[in-house]
Amino acid sequence: MSLAEVWGVVPAGISGVMVKVEVDVARGLPSVGVVGLAHTSVAEARWRARSAIVNSGFTWPNSRITIGLSPADLPKTGTSLDLPIAVGLLAATSQIAKLGSNVSFIGELGLDGAIKPVPGVLAAAISAQRHGVSTFIVSAGNSREAREVEGLEVIAVTNLRQLIAVLRNEDAGEEVDQFPAMIDDANALGDFSEVRGHDVARFALEVAAAGGHHCSLLGEPGVGKTMLAQRFVSLLPELNQQQALDVTSVHALAGRIESGHGLLRRPPFIAPHHSISAGAMLGSVRNGVLLPGALTLASEGVLFLDEAPEFDRPCLEGMRQPLEQGSLALMRVGQTVIAPARFQLILAANPCPCGQAIGRGDGCTCGAQQKRRYLQKLSGPLMDRIDIRISLTRPTDAHLRMSAGESSDVIAQRVLLARDRAHVRWTNESWNLNAQAPGSVLRSSYPPDAAGQGLLERAESRGLNPRGSDRVLRMAWTLADLEAQDQPNNDHVATALSMRGGGFE
Incomplete structure (x- = not known):
């Protein structure tokens, strides 16, 4: 038969990792295997994809199907690969045209073909954009957050049938309102x-x-x-x-x-x-x-x-x-x-x-x-x-x-x-x-004036350790910035030293 490649994203740390989903359809006894350190939730995607494809009016082949997830040594979890697995199967069986690496998919499939939102889409969209993806296809429920990533065309779909229509240029996807501003009062905890x-x-x-x-x-x-x-x-x-x-x-x-x-x-x-x-x-x-x-x-x-x-x-x-x-x-x-x-x-x-x-x-x-x-x-x-x-x-x-x-x-x-x-x-x-700011940079390029430097050196001779000295110098610069001064002076260093106290010793 045929081999198709589709790109998806899985969560890793606080970001996402691009995963190449390879679907190979070959002669042999009907079976479906998933390789590439797939967690149970990922391995079960083959059955969700099968039901979604059949219930959306497309064909599931009676062949030996192998689904490879690369990089193979990366553990993969969650349901975000449901959609690329289904698209890869349809491309491998020539029900849709094969896609380039500039298109990526993320979403969970329902047995009826519905495409459901998944967590972590914002991080996934950032990762996809950084890896050269130009078109990102997601569930309509995730599209608002994905569209916050600049330089990424986000297409929202609600079901597998609509997705195929989009890939065939028969549908433009869902219209989504602009991301609503979050109500976040700066003084919610008091003024x-x-x-x-x-x-x-x-x-x-x-x-x-x-x-x-x-x-x-x-x-x-x-x-x-x-x-x-x-x-x-x-x-x-x-x-x-x-x-x-x-x-x-x-x-x-x-x-x-x-x-x-x-x-x-x-x-x-x-x-x-x-x-x-x-x-x-x-x-x-x-x-x-x-x-x-x-x-x-x-x-x-x-x-x-x-x-x-x-x-x-x-x-x-x-x-x-x-x-x-x-x-x-x-x-x-x-x-x-x-x-x-x-x-x-x-x-x-x-x-x-x-x-x-x-x-x-x-x-x-x-x-x-x-x-x-x-x-x-x-x-x-x-x-x-x-x-x-x-x-x-x-x-x-x-x-x-x-x-x-x-x-x-x-x-x-x-x-x-x-x-x-x-x-x-x-x-x-x-x-x-x-x-x-590193202390070495402050000391070499941004020291206080002569009086302030003398005061800092006297404090060091009386027991102020190097880390404490660096922090005093950083505070002195902040005090100078608050007073619109170009360089910390003796008063700024003295104030910083006094704020370094506080009764915890």
Whole structure:
């Protein structure tokens, strides 16, 4: 008989992998075999394809059929290959013309020939476009998200009969409305105008937002740590197109948004409970598919750990690599999946188990050993990666009677201007936030002025380690950007050094 090749996509990590579906129809006893590390859900596609083809009015041959999935050493799971398998069979039996490598298919088949949406289409469309695919044929239920990928012609179909008509140029496919804008209120978690007092913490969070710095908040229960952290995301600018695609792909893969939903335009805010397991925090891999953890879900956004000392140690220590590299390597036997994890971390903690050891600590009932053991749960190497460390005190009655302070929108405008200045400075670099700039580059090409450099050197001689020195220099540049200065000065370095404290030592 004949051999046909059709291209499909299967999920792998947070992206997709192009799979060549080869269908060989030959003489022999009627049988259907699937080779190429197909998971049960993929192997069952042959029966879904058979029923769909017959019930759509086409012919299933009484021959020996071999379906090969390449690359053969890649485990394949899910139902996304149903459609390319059916199209490959029809092409191999000359019921439709054979197709080129510039066309790809993705979709699940119903026994009646209906084409159903599958998860992960946005990531699959991005992968297809990067591999030179120009035409991407999907279920009508997936077409809106696929059409967000620029440079890709997306054709939506509802059933196998309509798909064949499209391939024969007898039908143009389904008309689909433009992708609806996702309703995503920047101030859904509150506005900074609702905060009374806490001027130092408000300024520290503004600096963190402007430079992409990590931050920790120490204070007694009810002082406002959670309130401030929840409002932090309202200071961040909207995601750009590429970030929105990446974030939406991850959240769709995790099942947090429905197929056909709009792109996530606001940075995500992830606040797991302290009972979370290490697997749920870091993520895991099953059958080659990434199951995103909290770190990956928070990528391009904010990860807030309330009651941070109550988290299990593997959860906390597992953040060391992502905090430095912005990614997480999940290694399993025979495979490694690189998951994005470029988030801003905000930690909140009480000063002791009872929470009253602030200031004079007259109301504290904890012993010295209890206090030490409590805060030692936040290890030195982890806290060394936190740029800004702030201690919060209870607002006075005068603060609580004050009129509303600056709104999130006003602060966000300053943050955006500061980020724009940093973006201009780092235009030719692979990073665009001060918190991501390598210390070696800052020291050699972007040092502070003479007075600021002298202050930094004195701090180093008094015990500030090299990593801490780099982080102080990054914060100094952010402070300079907020004040529209061309170079950090002595005041900027001094302020950065003071924000490096915070009571966690």
